[in-house]
Amino acid sequence: MTKIEPVPLVYNLVEPDGDAIDKPPVIFLHGLSASKEIWHDIPKTVANATKRKVYAVDSRNHGESPWSDVFNFDCNVDDLLHFMDTIRAPKAILIGHSMGGFTSIKTALKAKKVPKFDENGYMIPLKKTEDGRYTFKSNIEGLQNTVKSAEQLQSSLSGKFEGPICFIYGKISPFQV
Secondary structure (H helix, E strand, O other): OOOOOOOOOOEEEEOOOOOOOOOOOEEEEOOOOOOHHHHOOHHHHHHHHHOOOEEEEOOOOEOOOOOOOOOOHHHHHHHHHHHHHHOOOOOOEEEEOOHHHHHHHHHHHHHOOOOOOOOOOOOOOEEEOOOOOEEEOEOHHHHHHHHOOHHHHOOOOOOOOOOOOOOOOOOOOOOOO
16 A cells, blocks of 8 residues: 555543653544544543543544545554654553554554553544534545445554453454454
């Protein structure tokens, strides 16, 4: 796949009550048709429980992050690593749902420095348009064009991650781990 320039990811930062301890942050990554708001108050709970800074980010073509004609999981990895560089986080705990989980896995394989993964709930967020209607908070047209072809969506996985990992998925999930 061609190298694509990363986009600056828009995020919500949640700091724990009191001072954050100098530890790697937690980064929440949403699913394909979601945005950073999917996590509701979970980032605040995690920030307070871990005394870490917690970021909930909008991926490329989602929510408030820049929209692009280019979208695939490899772009998401480059965007996430660029985001981590921007916030000066050489390590992070990644918590991802669906697409966010794939991004977490591919980031760990590429960077070999991300210690944990997890998955969580799902909903379809909407935003109000200027004319009072509602629309998806994701670039649905761009996403639909990409998911038509698995080859466009991601390159093949390669590498071996040696760190701790946790996968959580439903009993009747079509995804086999």
